[in-house]
Amino acid sequence: NAGVTQTPKFQVLKTGQSMTLQCAQDMNHNSMYWYRQDPGMGLRLIYYSASEGTTDKGEVPNGYNVSRLNKREFSLRLESAAPSQTSVYFCASNSGGAAYQPQHFGDGTRLSIL
């Protein structure tokens, strides 16, 4: 069971470079999420997608763009990376419905911006 797969696992960028973080889930989930986690902090929501074709801003969207390519894939793009975006990025997914469905998380992408 792959669950939520994130690529790459590690990346180092220079300030001003662009990059796309990839996320794919194989659980047929409707909703997908991108979070960032800074050292010693909890996770903060960047963007989410409640269904294929829709995206919405979370708590800290500035400097990021997202694409819900299809039901399986949800990518996060940094157009011009800044040192303040050095963080661990987590993708998550869950299904909709009448009862609570917990979020399933990937193992994260560790991104350093020099």
Next chain:
Amino acid sequence: DAKTTQPPSMDCAEGRAANLPCNHSTISGNEYVYWYRQIHSQGPQYIIHGLKNNETNEMASLIITEDRKSSTLILPHATLRDTAVYYCIVRAPNFGNEKLTFGTGTRLTIIP
């Protein structure tokens, strides 16, 4: 979302029950209590959730006080693999569109 307060760290002996408290005195009537944990920089893992009744699953038990202003997550027989940061989250349900807010949680260390 209601504000939650958790102790920053706790220790527990291996094999004993680990009791992790969470205060949420401003909780509203429709808000649930959710618990996730994060083991050493991995992605968070769902543990359990509840509204007002006590809940139990294969991982843990959740005890919510009658006034719902606090709750306790219980790991009945803690093992070394339970060493993690535990997050208590209180929010109203929006099934399938859960914008979770993680605080800093409680760092639980299981002592051999």
